[in-house]
Amino acid sequence: MNKIILCLFAVFLLFGSSSAQKKNITNINLPRPIEFPDMSVGGELLIRAMKNFDRLESEIYQPENVFIDYKHSTPDVWAGDKEGRIILGLVLEARATHRTPLYLEKIIQMLPKRMNAKGYLGQIYKNTIDEQQLSGHGWLLRGLCEYYEWKKDPEVKKYIINIIKNLALPTKGFHKNYPIDPENRIKNTGEMTGTSQNLVNGWNLSSDVGCDFIFMDGVVHAYSLFPSLKLKTLIDEMITRFFEMDVVAIKAQTHATLTGLRAVLRYYAITGDKELLKKVVERYQLYRDLAITENYENYNWFERPEWTEPCAIIDSYLLSVQLWQYTQNQDYVEDAQHIYYNAICHTQRSNGGFGCDNCPGPIDNFIKVNADEAYWCCTMRGGEGLARAIQYNYFQNADTIIVPSFNTSKATFKINGKNFAIEQETQYPFANKVNFRIDNLKRNIKFTLKLFVPGWIKNVIIYKNGNRCDFTNRNGFVIYTSSFQTGDNIEFSFDMNSGIESIMNSKHSRPGYVRLFYGPLLLGYVGDKELSVKNDTKIIKTKGSGFSIKDEQVILSPVYHLMDSKVCQNAGYKKQILFKLNNN
Secondary structure, X not given: OHHHHHHHHHHHHHOOOHHHHOOOHHHOOOOEEOOHHHEEEOHHHHHHHHHHHHHHOOHHHOXXXXXXXXXXXXXXXXXXXXXXXXXXXXXXXXXXXOOOOOOHHHHHHHHHHHOOOOOOOOOOOOOOEEHHHHHHHHHHHHHHHHHHHHHOOHHHHHHHHHHHHHHHHHHOOOHHHOOOOHHHOOOOOOOOOOOEEEEEOOEEEEOOOOOHHHHHHHHHHHHHHXXXXXXXXXXXXXXXXXXXXXXXXXXXXXXXXXXXXXXXXHHHHHHOOHHHHHHHHHHHHHHHHHOEOOOOOEOOEOOEOOOOOHHHHHHHXXXXXXXXXXXXXXXXXXXXXXXXXXXXXXXXXXXOOEOEEOOOOOOOOEEEEEEOOOOOOHHHHHHHHHHHHHHOOOEEEOOEEEXXXXXXXXXXXXXXXXXXXXXXXXXXXXXXXXEEEEEOOOOOEEEEEEEEOOOOEEEEEEEEOOEEOOOEEEOOEEEEEEEEOOOOEEEEEEEEOEEEEEOOOOOOOOOOEEEEEEOOEEEEEOOOOOOEEOOOOOEEEOOOOOEEEOOOOOEEEEOOOOOOOOOOOOOOOEEEOOEEEOOO
């Protein structure tokens, strides 16, 4: 009997009661995104999500091609990476689009047969920690955790707990010695897929510098579901080392850095430790100042503007929305829209996958395609990004409905015990109007609408059933409170600012150049010669999605495109997005 009691006590310490371990601040006076079952989307965002979903069910992602033969694999293998990313992408795309995935269940069923004797993927190391194996299992944990939150499958719970018990917890004590001295790194090396490098302090390091902290995101996600004191100790150790690392000096991978920041934000939501939020804000700003491209993509490494990576772009989008959620700083919502329209929407290719671009600014005024598709990672992460873009259309806080982005959509809400729906119709950002219609409301209800008003919007007007309404404006949102009934129509109209904006990356982009915008849309030029502009250049919107420079025969077009087949290497695609300022 005593042995049984001791065993039960040990299990409690390892995977104890959530109420004893965490205080979830997202339950306390903060806006929260609505749940996937309460949301459906149309328009260009649905087209993107469905095309990406199609790609995630193409041959290379079908079950027989997902799993790697780890017994005969090379040292550069990323154990758990592809498996985790495809599970994550399929789960979130399925939930966001309400479409049944064809192969997800089979992939989950095949997983245990591919695991080693300890219940994870790849080799079982005794005296070495493989950074790429940990990083890959960060995605595997993320995918399994999202699947468990959706399906509540007890077998998947076992997989998660085994990975934590047999792979994660044994690394406790090692992360505080994770090599962060730049002198221990092989400098300026690495390919798009990431490669194993040198062995330092028992760590088999990766060219994706800092990818240990991709693992941290999966570990924190698992902790949010199955908390324990031991796991908390491990997370605290990893976070401490993460912020000890000088990401600029070591030239850390921006994808790993941003994923690490998302892990810390997830942990902040559990602990309420405001010091963590402060550190995330500071490091995100460091990324924004030093490692972002002029169209809001990323440098793959700090201090190395060589190519971009949609995995990091997705990270930056998610992070900016979540930072707004926790800080209410409108700048983060503006970042999110800029990243979505000019980076995510540029890197999604005609097949629904995602590819890499160059880094315009340091040596080049043009945006070009660097790789048509990063099918081994970015296409799958695109699934998470598009799914969250669908979910992030609406947030709710008590009797306030918050709309931080505009897309044709329908969402259901519950306020004061009353269920109702809001239908939204818009062609934003190519049109200057958003219409909302109240539906399925049996009795009148009073609530507040908060609609995002970024810095590029002016002359805002709100009409309810054709009558102009009063509203207030605070923290980048117009606030309109009224009593509503079924059939009510709310029209939100505005004008868009356009014209010249300064460069983003003041350290690496060359001075003397500017960018052209219409609303959130970065505009580019395709011509035989490079175009220069004057300080008083004015942008005119033409029909559809066209633009021109006033009083000149110059046609402009957005960096944004809806999976245009011409955006590829073979077509020689390039578009000027940086313009010499010439006032002579």
